[in-house]
Amino acid sequence: MEYAAFCLKKGQADSIIKDLDDLSTRFSHQSEITEALRTNLLLAISYLQNRKWVQAQVTLQNVRDSRLIEPARNILVQSGVEFKNVFEDAIRNLVGYEPIAYILKLVNEYQLKIPEIRKSIRRQNSSIQFSSYQLSIRAFGKMQVKLGDQAISSSDWQSQTSRDLFFFILSHQGGVTKEDVGTAFWPDSSAEELKIRFKNAIYRLRRAIGNDSVTFTNETYVFNRAIDYDYDVERFTRELSQVHSEDEEDIQIKHLKAAMAVYQGPFLPKIDQAWVLAQRQNYEQMFVEAGLRLANLLIKNEHSSAAIQVIKKVLEQDHCNEAAYILLMQIYASQGDRSSIRRTFETCKQTLLAELGVEPGLQTSGMFDDLMR
DSSP states (O other), rough: HHHHHHHHHHHHHHGTTTHHHHHHHHHHHHTOHHHHHHHHHHHHHHHHHTTHHHHHHHHHHHHOOOTTTTHHHHHHHHHHHHHHHHHHHHHHHHHHHHHHHEEEEEEEEHHHHHHHHHHHHHHHHHTTTOOOOOOEOBBBBOOEEEEEEEEEEEEHSSHHHHHHHHHHHOOTOOOBHHHHHHHHTTTTTTTHHHHHHHHHHHHHHHHHHGGGGEETTTEEEEEEETTSEEEHHHHHHHHHHHHHHHHHHHHHHHHHHHHHHHHOOSSTTOHHHSHHHHHHHHHHHHHHHHHHHHHHHHTTTTTTTHHHHHHHHHHHHHTTTTHHHHHHHHHHHHHOOOOHHHHHHHHHHOOOOOOOSOOOOOHHHHHHHHOOO
């Protein structure tokens, strides 16, 4: 049958119809139902290629009536994907013919699931290599969108507004209306000006990253999460959600480390509009809380050196976090390193004075005094 499929790919259906018909009869007599189904399907495709509609309909009806039809859906899907063009051509000539419509329905359902299947496998087993995501999106530390392996450049976006509009739509899972966009980007525009500006921006956006990336339904523009994409913000939040669902500390540590590795800096650092600022602060707080939780788990499991590195990463993002300074002093105390305790407290004190104009809190000062006794 591999040879038959090869001939069909070459458009040489005539040369295999008789052999497939003979095989179908033999498999049926031997009660080899799966092989008979596979053979009949290839035979039907042969008839369709040769536009022998009556023979194709009879054979496809036998396939559709097979008592193995549901368990053998994968056979239909495999052949349907491989010869989808043949079935699509046939349905235009046999309008509404149910067996062909059924196969195309299975194929379309399968192809819609492919991006999610690929993403699920990637999450569960990073050793399995796939081609690049259709769309790779980075919002932490550096704003970047890649189409396949190619980064979308400023000239591809054509304007900063089209790039920012993409991230605006992406950041609102429920979607946005044209009026929402107008309020965020052009609050002083008239209705006519908004119409023109929005039309230009959405056109440039879709031209840069593909028409299927943003869908329009019920007056709402939504990022199409059915496509094959990777978004660092979603990876970050997904890893953190896994922490809360796990009881084993080793697994919690694994997910916390993964989340911290994803966070490479502030959310959308090149956009300072109001809709970004609250989200930026929220993600930074999530990062800080994850870092402190990870540090505590590492200390508990006697990985003090690793905990120190985590705390330093937290302080890079939040210079004035007194809880991080307290934790750092406690680690140095467990190591008997009084000079590092003093240096950490002095850094905390100077930073708070320089950035906030305040002294360390009573808890921080009290902890320092207790550790230095």
